[in-house]
Amino acid sequence: MxxxxxxxxxxxxxxxxxxxxxxxxxxxxxxxxxxxxxxxxxxxxxxxxxxxxxxxxxxxxxxxxxxxxxxxxxxxxxxxxxxxxxxxxxxxxxxxxxxxxxxxxxxxxxxxxxxxxxxxxxxxxxxxxxxxxxxxxADSTPYAVPAAGALLHVRRLGAGERTAIPDAPFAYVHVVRGEVGLGGEKLLSGDAARITGAEGLEAVSLPGGGGAELLVWEMAGR
The missing domain is CATH 2.60.120.10 (Jelly Rolls)
Known part of the structure; x- marks a missing residue:
């Protein structure tokens, strides 16, 4: 969801x-x-x-x-x-x-x-x-917050580039800048998505948005 x-x-x-x-x-x-x-x-x-x-x-x-x-x-x-x-x-x-x-x-x-x-x-x-x-x-280095059972992923995408959303019980995606397509929705700067039970989900930096920067929290169930 x-x-x-x-x-x-x-x-x-x-x-x-x-x-x-x-x-x-x-x-x-x-x-x-x-x-x-x-x-x-x-x-x-x-x-x-x-x-x-x-x-x-x-x-x-x-x-x-x-x-x-x-x-x-x-x-x-x-x-x-x-x-x-x-x-x-x-x-x-x-x-x-x-x-x-x-x-x-x-x-x-x-x-x-x-x-x-x-x-x-x-x-x-x-x-x-x-x-x-x-x-x-770096984008390829998730930052762990083990005390909260969470990982922070920083994603910087050029126009048209894609990134996988971690398969996790909870994922929180915040668009820092740019325009992003996610699950059929268009997200702009400052928009966020709360994702439950993600499987095989991707975010894509939309053409014309000048690239995008995302913060993605991957979280265990509670």
Whole structure:
């Protein structure tokens, strides 16, 4: 089954007056939809847009696997475990909040910052926080989040190129840019598909879209 969710249907949040715009794909904060709380391990898929100098002051997280993908600009991250990094397009950032951690996320650059942040539910709560950045991850190298029973696949396709969607109990596909054909549906930038029980499914970068970039979560059953 393929459940397509359009970019325009996301809940809009953030603080525009502070230079923060957010688009939520799932229930988040004051926005609660009991039919849209999670899919597989995915609890949140937030597109964040930060103006230069804007950001999120120190705040806590716990019992959450947080994976971030920057599409434009640079994200400055600092946390209570002493990590301080700059995350750029092509990098995968993973913060395992585990039993609890605090962090700061800011746009300290001179140009707007756009990033996608995905929260996953751990199989077992608690533990010690951890942090990792993989710089310039390759398409052929899936990024494992074993604590959530999930793999992230980055797919960059030229016009007309195809990629297989993993055969898995749950797959979540987010179109970062471009136009994609999937299961008879046309997905545009910001659109997503929630796929249950995928078998032999492919995504294709449609001609005229200038190529495409996809983030594909492969998730075990729960």
């Amino acid at each position: 393929i459940d397509v969710r359009r970019s325009g249907g996301r809940y809009r949040g953030g603080e525009p007056g502070a230079g923060i715009e957010t688009f939520h794909a799932f229930s988040f904060g004051p926005h609660y939809d009991p039919d849209n709380v999670r899919f597989g391990a995915v609890l949140a898929c937030n597109e964040e847009r930060l103006a230069p100098g804007a950001g999120f002051d120190e705040h806590p997280h716990s019992h959450t696997e947080i994976v971030t993908w920057v599409t434009e600009g640079e994200l400055t991250h600092r946390d209570s475990a002493g990590h301080e990094t700059v995350v750029r397009p092509g990098d995968v950032q993973h913060l395992s909040a585990a039993g609890g951690v605090r962090h700061v996320e800011r746009n300290d650059g001179a140009v707007p910052l756009v990033f996608l942040q995905m929260w996953l539910s751990p199989l077992t709560p608690g533990g010690e926080p951890s942090y990792e950045v993989v710089h310039g991850i």
